[in-house]
Amino acid sequence: MSKLNQKALSIFALGGVGEIGKNMYVIQYADDIVVIDAGLKFPEEEMLGIDIVIPDITYLQENKDKIRGILITHGHEDHIGALSYVLRHLNVPVYATKLTIGLIEVKLKEAGLLGEAKLNLIDNKSEVELGCFTASFFKTNHSIPDSVGVCLDTPEGCIVHTGDFKFDQTPVNNQMSDMAKMAKIGERGVLALLSDSTNAERPGFTGSEREVGQAIKEQFHKCKGRIVVATFASNIHRIQQVIDAAALYDRKVTVIGRSMVNVVNIAIDLGYLNVPEGMLVEPEEINKLPAERVVILSTGSQGEPMSALTRMARSAHRKADILPGDTVLIAATPIPGNEKYVARTVDQLFRIGADVIYGSNIHVSGHGSAEELKLMLNLMKPKYFIPIHGEFRMLRQHALLAEQCGVQPENIFLIDNGDTVEISGGKARYGPKVNSGIVLIDGLGVGDVGNIVLRDRKLLSQDGILVVVVTLSKQNGTILSGPDIISRGFVYVRESEALLEEANRIVGQTLNRCMEENVNEWSSLKTNVRDALGRFLYEQTRRRPMILPIIMEV
């Protein structure tokens, strides 16, 4: 790992390129570092038992004293979810807008870090000095209020990081994107633009959140029974529109699901959600109301097995049920990988007699489509372009859009996490690689699970384990007890008695042969047992369970 060029501006990602999630971008000039976002990612299917994944911040830990601050673009988990892990190691100042700080505080409180944390409130008028950098901010539209993009003035020029954005011309809270400010930044000259690629593959424009409100109202208009609305807990715009529809049709609203309750409370406290007096009721109250007066606002739009909606669908929720005749609006589309969970939940809801409205009619994305990405490119008119927030094909598609908007192909950098773009004297090139990677979090363990452990979990999950135990005599190496074979996750023991007996016989035979041949080093004994038993089991079953020989000596 070579050192970064001290006389250049270096830009790199510790997470967020070549993937969706765990966003963390770093901009460094000499002894000053600014970090943008500190997000988490949910584990891939093959990361068995892992709860969340965060960026490896070794580079930041090694350059702790240079970090002037962490700027947070908005309050989604993939932008704030690693903060409590990062601040434990680097207690540097954090800058964020009001709602974002509200959401961060909840996390830091849970982690016991709220006391020392240096949280600083910013808005779209703030200017923040960060060593040799000056940061300012512009409002964007996204599926959570109070999202901003970052304009970072550096000794080499202005770097713009869009955060997540779309251009919603009719936003629910009437907070328009700072188009004029973006245009001014563009006119002043943008050296490099880092822009959100999530929807680069989608042509056209993303719909306005207000369209979802209209669709929700239409459903409320039609519906005579109880209404259940499941959506993302953090989509306060959408929650506002559910509240508005409830007000229009004179229904009370109850909120179910921990994260939804948290967000609604914070949003009301901070003034991001307008709820008419007396509209919110406790879940216990809804059974006393007539069906046509009830709205249940719930988490679980992704069909997560433990979410409120899924538990209600299984009649396994402590506080609320879904009843025949209820209408369930799933106001979300499945995140890739969740399609099956959502489908199962929909099936379950239909089976209990609810009507379910699902699919793309009552959802719009929070990310701009191709035309909006081009609009951003044309407002900013950057010299250099680095597509961020996206898997490789999205970054690549975004690069093609940038070319269409006049960015020179050689000025577009398709980077992986850890790749640096180094700009010096107005010229950009690839710089040295920076340490990057992933840290797996499993329960309280941070980084104590890695490839070997995951490989073992994978093996165990496929064919289970056989533990072979034998006790040998210290004096003469004879077998005092065993061999005993205990299996888990391999076969039904009762139905495979003959197989396991034969396995036992083979282990005994192998051990005896080893004794005769004076193979008495433990590692050789174990290898012999593992090989003989593994071969036998594969022949008989075409499976390869993990085999764990244990030799005790007394």
Place this chain on the structure above:
Amino acid sequence: MSKLNQKALSIFALGGVGEIGKNMYVIQYADDIVVIDAGLKFPEEEMLGIDIVIPDITYLQENKDKIRGILITHGHEDHIGALSYVLRHLNVPVYATKLTIGLIEVKLKEAGLLGEAKLNLIDNKSEVELGCFTASFFKTNHSIPDSVGVCLDTPEGCIVHTGDFKFDQTPVNNQMSDMAKMAKIGERGVLALLSDSTNAERPGFTGSEREVGQAIKEQFHKCKGRIVVATFASNIHRIQQVIDAAALYDRKVTVIGRSMVNVVNIAIDLGYLNVPEGMLVEPEEINKLPAERVVILSTGSQGEPMSALTRMARSAHRKADILPGDTVLIAATPIPGNEKYVARTVDQLFRIGADVIYGSNIHVSGHGSAEELKLMLNLMKPKYFIPIHGEFRMLRQHALLAEQCGVQPENIFLIDNGDTVEISGGKARYGPKVNSGIVLIDGLGVGDVGNIVLRDRKLLSQDGILVVVVTLSKQNGTILSGPDIISRGFVYVRESEALLEEANRIVGQTLNRCMEENVNEWSSLKTNVRDALGRFLYEQTRRRPMILPIIMEV
């Protein structure tokens, strides 16, 4: 489990309703049984280590002597994939069309069952006497040639099973659906219709396979380098269109991937695929050809990790590579659950510099959409309707379509596997439940893995296992050796030495306390160890690994 009504016609599914896959339908009257299809299903994500899932055929085994035959509607795995397991227990006659028999023969040969199997060729003119039943067949369009629907004349009236179908008005092989025959069956009177619900949620009509051919040709027209086409191995219509495009643009074709090679060979042998003389070349030949003369036809359109396309993308295929400048057409859409695999493969292909055409432009479904389902309903004009082939929401949507087409709501039966519909004297009602369920196949094991084994695999996959071994003296119960703790899939041992040492101490302490308190029954000792260690580990790590205490006595 009560007995079926001997004086009624009974219709039920052993697989295929409430799910996609493992289709198997049974029609019984007194001592005569006809089975339609014998398919497999790929395992759900939580069925760890399982290869395939087939229907539980206990009912058929118990009524072996009554089975007059198995009718197969077409050659897809979800309709023929369980045959080799079923015929092992029930060597009854099988009836299928020419291509379908060709594909079945490959399976039976692999299973060593081809010798005894009683395979009977049928076509759309055949009439087959099966006890009190007479079966006849009508041609349908589907994503594999030689698909048929079944018309079964029974003592109660005519039962129609559509198989999988769409109405393709411009089929690639010019084999139209037998619309006139369907209309005649309808005019004669259909007592009950069992119809394919896969695409019941999709409005409108499904596109013609010929549109895909047009899209493929356009890509061939544009493309100057090598072309790789990945699609479903069994979609012979699509393979034909790739061959046709290759002929048009003077390219040679090589076939990669075991299942694609198999199908192409069978299809050529049986006359279902027209390949110009000399067009097919061995993979070894393609490197000798100029790039603009090459087509690679490959499996892997679902991004399956071990498929030819994915291995080529990783440069891990023995016979062929994908090179920068190649164009890859993924002529398929992801089956639900496979989206992530496909996305990864696309990313990988882009990374190595290939151009990738993916998404819905070069694929159409093999299943009819809502308007086609209505067309079938209107052709058949059934008295009773049983939607089949679909998860619950699809069946439900299909039921709504049937209502729109004039089927009385009370004459629509939404059944689960094992539910019987009993028709007697022209009146249908729900009959007794029949034994149904799933059989899991893991390697050579058929049914030796069930819920307990899967639960163990799930546990093992989440947090791994700790094996605690101790050797006690037979005489006085003192510890002769151990306790030793071996862990797999739990933590990195090197980074968690202190944790494991403390765990060891706690086990020792627990055992000693047990000795002092004269707890020396093994099961109590084990329970004490499991509880103490489990509690400690959960406090320290918030994980719950499987704990397997093993006590040896010498």
